[in-house]
Amino acid sequence: MRRHRKVKILATLGPASSEEEQIEALHKAGADLFRINMSHASHDLMRTLTKRIRNVEARCGRPIGILCDLQGPKLRVGKFLDGKVELEVGQTFTLDDRDEPGNEKRVFLPHPEILQSVQPGHRLLIDDGKLQLRAEKCDGKSIECTVVAGTGISDRKGVSLPDTLLGVGALTEKDRADLDAVLETGDADWVALSFIQRPDDLAEVRKIARGQVGLMSKIEKPQAIERIEEIIEMSDALMVARGDLGVEMPLETVPGLQKKLIRLCRAAGKPVVVATQMLESMIESPVPTRAEVSDVATAVFEGADAIMLSAESAAGEYPVEAVSTMASIARTIEREQLYPQILYAQRPQPEATGADAISLAAREIAETLKLTAMVCYTASGTTGLRAARERPNVPILALSPVVRTARRLSVVWGLHCVVADEPTDLESMVDGACRIVVDEGIGKPGDRIIISAGVPLGTPGATNMLRIAYIGMDGRSGV
Known part of the structure; x- marks a missing residue:
């Protein structure tokens, strides 16, 4: 099953898409990897979903990636005596450590790290910013605020802190338990x-x-934006989570940040996923809005590695249609005359490494000679990532003897991943590449391809060889 597009699609599983038949339908419609949201999935459900995805993978014969999304620290206010209260702009409202029902003057905040970190002048956004507070007095046990905008607040609403650096890590006790369960399955x-x-x-x-x-x-x-280069260096991939980003930062800044993050990740050779509300109307409608189509197109034009569906595929009425629509938009944009101009104008300069020099040379040779495909043997995945960083205009076939590597690379732009045996010598490497190019429908006898690999064979991170090969009539390398 070969995708005729470069950008990948990440689909979230949920009540509308948790059965094995539905997962297979989503995969056939275009989903390259699946997201399991640990905010809603129990450990048993996570294990069930990963097993079903692997069953689909075995039937379809193509590596499928699995992403488990940890909930992270969810900051919420306590409860009110009557469930909710109405406030007035300009009034004083306090968040404190008293575990008692709230009223129109105060509410319990069960997060001492917030009480100890917020400073006067900091903003507190409640319920996705519907209520905006400004801290006036802070003593470590309470935060006296002025209501800046909004009038209503009810039980257990979320708290966002755009100005405050909290002195706690990103992992909660729930996250640690979820992470242990995810690692135990061995399938994520x-x-x-x-x-x-x-x-x-x-x-x-x-x-x-x-x-x-x-x-x-x-x-x-x-706070992440302020140290984004360091975070990219420490990460294996990035997700532009535009929902919460748009709550904590002015909405009008999010499109520019999205472009910045994509370009930084492309320069670093790290996969980047654009997420949240991409086809939001398809939760209830079989067709998207024109604005949503443009939103997806923008991410594709910018060269994002993957685009994500959240509630559209997890809880919507048209999960398969949402995936097929997203795939259709991506295919169409990648055929646009302006697409290569926009994509290649942002192509980063190669780093001074052997892997980057080889990848650059492979792309330039493939494009100059109009070769059918670039083939890279990659055990760790690094060679595949560097090849994709070049954003070539020819297909990239990533061959790996490690199924985990092939699955992980399913999020990477342009890579068609195949699990293949480790070649024993140069002749078997070239013959294997030619045969797989034909078997996967990428090329045919008479075509030429370029192959990158490391010599001696089987040495991780030692990509140091390029070979142009001619596909003979028997599907193996010819003269």
């Missing part, structure tokens, strides 16, 4: 970390994961 390829603030937030997860999964940092807080 990626773990997404919510509400990252600093590079240090990844250290604990990396220590626990020990390389079993890739770490995807969700960028949804202003």
Whole structure:
């Protein structure tokens, strides 16, 4: 099953898409990997979903990636005596550590880290910004605020802190338990970390994961933007989580940040996913709005590695239609005359490494000679990532003897991943590449391809060889 597009599609599973038949339908419609939201999935459900995805993978014969998204710290106010209260702009309202029902003057805030970190002048956004407060007096046990905008607040509404750096890590006790369960299954390829603030937030997860999964940092807080280069360096991939980012930062700044993050990730050779409300209207409608189509198109034009569906595929009425619509938009945009001009104008300069030099040379040779495909042998995935960083205009076939690597690379732009045996010598490497190019429908006898690999064969991170091969009539390398 070959996708005729370069950008990948990440679909969230949920009540509307948790059965094995539905997962297979989503995959056939265009989903390259699946997201399991640990905010809603129990450990048993997570294990069930990963098993069903692997069953679909076995039937379809193509590596499928699995992303488990950790909830992160959910900050919420306590409850009110009557369930909710009405406030007035300009009045004083206090959040404190008294575990008692709230009223129109105060409410319990069960998060001492907030009480100890907020400073006068900081903003507190309640219920996705519907209520905006400004801190006036802080003593470590209470925060006396002025109501700036909004009038209503009810039980257990979320709290966002765009101006405050909290002195806690990104992992909660629930996250640690969820991460242990995810690693125990051995089937997850990626773990997404919510509400990252600093590079240090990844250290604990990396220590626990020990390389079993890739770490995807969700960028949804202003504090992360301030240290974004360091966070990209510490991460294996990034997600532009525009929902929470748009709550904590002015909405009009999000499109520019999206472009910035995509370009930084492309320069670093790290996969980047654009997420949240991409086809939101398709939760209830079989067709998207024109604005949503433009939104998806923008991410494709910018060269994002993957675009994500959330509630559209997890809880919507048209999950399969949402995936097929997103795939259709991506295919159409990638055929646009302006697409290569926009994409290649942002192509980063190669780094001074052997892998980058080889990848650059492979792309330039493939485009100059109009070769049919670039083939890279990659055990760790690094060669595949560097090839995709070049954003070539020819298909990239990533061959790996490690199924985990092939699954993890399913999020990467342009890579068609195949699990293949490790070649024993150069002749078997070239013959295998030619045969797989034909078997996968990428090329045919008479075509030419370029192959990158490391010599001696089987040495991770030692990509140092390029070979142009002619596909003979028997599907193997010819003269």
